[in-house]
Amino acid sequence: MFSFDKSSRILASLGSGVLLVTLTAVCHAEPAGHYGYGEPATEDQIAGWDIDVRPDGKGLPKGSGTVDEGMNVFETYCSSCHGAFGEGMGRFPKLAGGDGSLAEDRPEKTVGSFWPYASTLWDYIHRAMPFFAPQSLTDDQVYALTAYVLNLNYIVDGDFVANSDTLPKVKMPNEDGFIWEDPRPEIRNERCMKNCRGEVEIKDSAVGKNLTPSTTGPLDKGLTE
Amino acid sequence: MFGKLRRLNQDISRIALEESNSLPSNERRRFLRNGLFTAGGAMVGGALAGMSPRLGAAETQYPPEIPSWTRSLGPGVVTDPYGVPSPFEKEVIRRNVPWLTAEKTSSISFSPIQHLKGIITPNGLFFERHHAGRPEVDPQQHRLMIHGLVERPIILSMEDLQRFPSVSQINFIECPANGGMEWRGAQLNSLQFLHGMVSCAEWTGVRLSTLLQEVGMKPEGKWLLAEGSDGAAMTRSIPMEKALDDVIVAFAQNGEALRREQGYPIRLVVPGWEGNTHVKWLRRLEVGDKPWMQREETSKYTDLMSDGTAHGFTWVMEAKSVITSPCPEMPMRGSGIYQIEGIAWSGRGKVKAVDVSVDGGRNWTQARLREPVMSKSLTRFSLEWSWDGNPALLQSRVIDETGYVQPTLAQLKEVRGTNSIYHKNAIQTWQVKPDGSVNNVQL
Numbered sequence: 001m002f003s004f005d006k007s008s009r010i011l012a013s014l015g016s017g018v019l020l021v022t023l024t025a026v027c028h029a030e031p032a033g034h035y036g037y038g039e040p041a042t043e044d045q046i047a048g049w050d051i052d053v054r055p056d057g058k059g060l061p062k063g064s065g066t067v068d069e070g071m072n073v074f075e076t077y078c079s080s081c082h083g084a085f086g087e088g089m090g091r092f093p094k095l096a097g098g099d100g101s102l103a104e105d106r107p108e109k110t111v112g113s114f115w116p117y118a119s120t121l122w123d124y125i126h127r128a129m130p131f132f133a134p135q136s137l138t139d140d141q142v143y144a145l146t147a148y149v150l151n152l153n154y155i156v157d158g159d160f161v162a163n164s165d166t167l168p169k170v171k172m173p174n175e176d177g178f179i180w181e182d183p184r185p186e187i188r189n190e191r192c193m194k195n196c197r198g199e200v201e202i203k204d205s206a207v208g209k210n211l212t213p214s215t216t217g218p219l220d221k222g223l224t225e
Numbered sequence: 226m227f228g229k230l231r232r233l234n235q236d237i238s239r240i241a242l243e244e245s246n247s248l249p250s251n252e253r254r255r256f257l258r259n260g261l262f263t264a265g266g267a268m269v270g271g272a273l274a275g276m277s278p279r280l281g282a283a284e285t286q287y288p289p290e291i292p293s294w295t296r297s298l299g300p301g302v303v304t305d306p307y308g309v310p311s312p313f314e315k316e317v318i319r320r321n322v323p324w325l326t327a328e329k330t331s332s333i334s335f336s337p338i339q340h341l342k343g344i345i346t347p348n349g350l351f352f353e354r355h356h357a358g359r360p361e362v363d364p365q366q367h368r369l370m371i372h373g374l375v376e377r378p379i380i381l382s383m384e385d386l387q388r389f390p391s392v393s394q395i396n397f398i399e400c401p402a403n404g405g406m407e408w409r410g411a412q413l414n415s416l417q418f419l420h421g422m423v424s425c426a427e428w429t430g431v432r433l434s435t436l437l438q439e440v441g442m443k444p445e446g447k448w449l450l451a452e453g454s455d456g457a458a459m460t461r462s463i464p465m466e467k468a469l470d471d472v473i474v475a476f477a478q479n480g481e482a483l484r485r486e487q488g489y490p491i492r493l494v495v496p497g498w499e500g501n502t503h504v505k506w507l508r509r510l511e512v513g514d515k516p517w518m519q520r521e522e523t524s525k526y527t528d529l530m531s532d533g534t535a536h537g538f539t540w541v542m543e544a545k546s547v548i549t550s551p552c553p554e555m556p557m558r559g560s561g562i563y564q565i566e567g568i569a570w571s572g573r574g575k576v577k578a579v580d581v582s583v584d585g586g587r588n589w590t591q592a593r594l595r596e597p598v599m600s601k602s603l604t605r606f607s608l609e610w611s612w613d614g615n616p617a618l619l620q621s622r623v624i625d626e627t628g629y630v631q632p633t634l635a636q637l638k639e640v641r642g643t644n645s646i647y648h649k650n651a652i653q654t655w656q657v658k659p660d661g662s663v664n665n666v667q668l
Contacts, residue, residue, distance in 0.1 A: 031441065032375070032376035032377040032438075032439065032440055032441025033376075033377050033439060033440075033441070034438070034439060035388070035389060035439055037379075037381065037385040037386075037388050037389065037439075038379040038380055038381040038382070038385040039379065039380050040377065040378065040379060040380075041370055041371075041372050041378035041379055041380045045370070045380060046370065046372050046378060049370055049508065049509055050372065050509075050511065051458070052450055052452070052460060052511065052517050052519070053517075054513075054515060054517050054518065055518050056515075081327075090327055091326060091327035091328075092327045102529060102533035102534075102535075102644075103531065103532055103533030107529060107533070107644050109524065109529070111524075114524055114535075115523055115524050116518065116523050117518050117523065119518070120518055120519060120520050120523055120524070123517075123519060123520070124519070124520040127457070127458035127460070128356070128357065128456065128457045128458055128520075131331075131357070134357060134456040134457070134458065135458070177533065177534050177535055178523075178527065178534070178535050178536070178537045179534060179535070179536050179537065180537045180538050181536075181538065182536065182538055182539045182540070182541065183536060184539065184541070184543060184648075185543065185627075185629050186640045186641075187630075187632040187636050187637070187640065188629075188630075189630035189631075189632060189636075190630070191578075191580070191624055191630050192589070193580070193588070193589045193590075193591075194588055194589075195587060195588065196586060196587055196588065196589065197585075197586055197587050200584065200585035200586065200587060200618060200668055201668065202618075202656065202666045202667070202668060203666075203667055203668060204410040204411045204666065204667040205411050205656065205664055205665070205666045205667075206411040206412055206413055206414035206664060206665040206666070207414060207664050209411075209412060209414075211324070211412050211413060212412075212413045212414045212415050212418060213320060213321070213322055213323065213415075213418065214320075215316075215320060215337070215339070215415050215417050215418070215553075215554050216316050216554075217316065219318060219320060219321075
């Protein structure tokens, strides 16, 4: 006699797309560890590498930091690139300012004007800063820096203490400025082949703008125009 | 003359014999055979060249003269144990735009697509993007951890990973900022710098679905976090539907181990999606129930609209094409018949057709697609064109298998404004001038 399982496989082998999905579902039901390669990851091992932080605070460790403490850490490790007040040096990112500039011709996307979640600030400082020595700061230093940068942006007061309770409650100015759904394709053209547009006019040219590095000769030879 | 040559050969033979006296007999026989042959051959060639005034005095390698490389021996095998390009191709290199970033450790390089043929980008020319420089990862020490909402969290060595069944697929990777300097106007007069943040390779690795099945996902696992082990510990959140579709953990690129710039020993390949999601030097995959809203998916790689709102999670690279010959680096050389050639691709699947215009988009002719045409891969197109020497405005326009027709820049600007930086897949216009020069212009 056919078991249900057997008959579904036989039917699936006849090539029906719908039943192939059934077969895939059977595969997914396979117990974890089919191949058995690798080693089980222990809790300690996971804790060592699991550094990500989410907007709801999941992942934030113990510890805390004040705005004043953050100012000292910032001056030591951050101001050479980001400027003493987060104004940015050279082409390194500006961290503060830019309020209300997002719809302007030259928007300034800073932590204060653009970043939707405060958790991301803790996460990014912790995983990637300071730029020349990533993951060298203590959790308390990261909390302090987070507090300081939020304060530079007037998002928290000077007496703010950043920790795993307070950070998820910080409402960032631009939190509602994002649409987390892809609206594309935004443009639905017909494929026209003949007489598709009127007079053609060149509105802009790259010639003479003196921005193009050389594409011949040694690397970094300089600008061509 | 021949007497002199014989004496020279005898001298060499004598020296070779003396040199070989200290070798064991089998070694000695081999040494003599190789040594005599090579030394004698070289001498014969040299002597003959000296003998003949016509051959020796040749100033050109063109016919009827016989090239010098025809009259001599080249180096033998394993002179370059890992091959290198011809020295005459030394200008075909990745380049960067120094003014674009603060410094090179967090920067991007551009593929020299004006010089490339076919659809596969050589590994040494694949564009690079680093957020904290390119790390030197020891594969013996490297581990991939898979954990989170799974039944069996595991740590895999690189040997463990390669025991899983593997697949190979040809996919492009494009930085979503490719062409992003041009929203406000034509800036760069170079194909390489305008469109060189795209490359294509055959990737070999393990399907992410195989690995996720192995660890046993819990039903509430809807998102995946991929994390790199470089100094930026780069992270992106990827929805589970895509993770289970066609994503692979790749360890090989075009037949060899990944290049270090491409994430050695392992990286994610997320076909058709923006390059930033293809996390390199991959060390960790976490299954979760929500996206993580990391720096790369909030403050970066979101598209700012002209009203100040921004679109996030715009992962797909929409269809795009560009003419690679002629281009600013490959000008026209007098009137006559030309093969207009270019590349097209779509993050949503296969290229269905490419049209070419020589009059700025007023009229179009369907180009020939060159096989193979594969999903989420570069596709070559070409069209024969008889140039009469008059000014022309060249454009290409791709149509992908979803029916999407590549838009004009004016159309994109109307919807997105000029601040979005990313995902500029507009039609490129090349201005051809009567002197044959080719320039980047906007209509």
